[in-house]
Amino acid sequence: MKKLIPVFLAAVAALAQAPKPEVLAPYFPTPLTIVEQMLDLAKLKPGEKIFDLGSGDGRIIFMAAQRFRADAIGVELDNDLVSSSQAKIRQLGLTQTARIIHGDILTQDYSSADVVAIYLLPDSLLKVRPILEKQLKKGTRVVAHDFGIAGWVPTKTVTIPDDGEGRSHTLMLYIR
Ligand SMILES: C[S@@+](CC[C@H](N)C(=O)[O-])C[C@H]1O[C@@H](n2cnc3c(N)ncnc32)[C@H](O)[C@@H]1O
Numbered sequence: 001m002k003k004l005i006p007v008f009l010a011a012v013a014a015l016a017q018a019p020k021p022e023v024l025a026p027y028f029p030t031p032l033t034i035v036e037q038m039l040d041l042a043k044l045k046p047g048e049k050i051f052d053l054g055s056g057d058g059r060i061i062f063m064a065a066q067r068f069r070a071d072a073i074g075v076e077l078d079n080d081l082v083s084s085s086q087a088k089i090r091q092l093g094l095t096q097t098a099r100i101i102h103g104d105i106l107t108q109d110y111s112s113a114d115v116v117a118i119y120l121l122p123d124s125l126l127k128v129r130p131i132l133e134k135q136l137k138k139g140t141r142v143v144a145h146d147f148g149i150a151g152w153v154p155t156k157t158v159t160i161p162d163d164g165e166g167r168s169h170t171l172m173l174y175i176r
Contacts, residue, residue: 021077021104024124029056030145034160034169035063038117041158041173042143044068048114051075053105053128058085058098060117065089065098070115074100075108111135119145126150132176142174149174 030038038060044050046069052060055074058081064072072094076082082102089098101108105128110116113136120128129149132142146169148154154172162168 021106022124022127023077024105024127025054025120027056027078027081028119029059030119031165031169032059032063033163034145034171035060036067037158037160038143038145038171039064039068039115041156041171042115042117042141044070044115046070049073049112050115050117051108051110051113052117054118054120055085055100056081058088058100061085061098061100062088062092062094064117065094066092070097072098074098075103075105076100077102077104106131109135111137113137113140116140116142117145118142118149120147122147122150136176138176140176142176144172144174146170148172 044064049071050064050073052074055061055076058074061072061074064070074085076085082100085100089095089100110132116132116136118125118128125147129151152174155175156173158171160169160171
């Protein structure tokens with residue numbers, strides 16, 4: 001037991017020194033009608049793998065798994081959002097095709113993605129961009145909500161007019 005104490009203390013010290021993940025955007029959910037249009041724009045197909053980078057309450061993941069029959073993975077930092085979205089996955093019976101990684105967007109592996117959904121702030125997109133450039137396989141579709149990825153040219157841009165919510169939405173599709 002005594003021998004374990006220094007090991008334990010070293011682990012605690014390492015954890016304390018580990019850089020805290022950066023918050024790349026506050027939680028701001030995409031309206032469900034827009035989620036559907038994002039997945040339509042990306043032409044998400046049954047069995048394809050989609051990642052939502054910063055999955056919030058999990059709405060993109062639920063719709064991708066339930067309505068589009070995709071294999072859907074969310075990455076989320078916030079403890080409460082992770083717990084509630086994981087609980088909803090169980091409640092909806094989607095545990096075979098949907099999951100949430102409790103972690104940092106900037107440290108995941110997206111090489112298996114067919115589609116990436118992203119709703120982050122412009123400066124944050126600049127931090128995510130080199131990771132996607134390095135990891136994504138050819139042909140991966142990236143669909144961005146409201147903020148585009150600087151330096152990438154969208155294959156298609158769709159503006160969805162205000163339907164009473166008080167604002168319009170812009171979606172950008174990139175094909176790598
Ligand atoms: C604008 S919200 C988008 C939520 C969801 N994708 C949607 O469209 O409804 C951004 C989300 O990213 C999460 N987030 C911010 N920084 C993150 C990071 N470094 N790693 C994982 N998630 C992060 C926030 O907690 C928040 O839930």
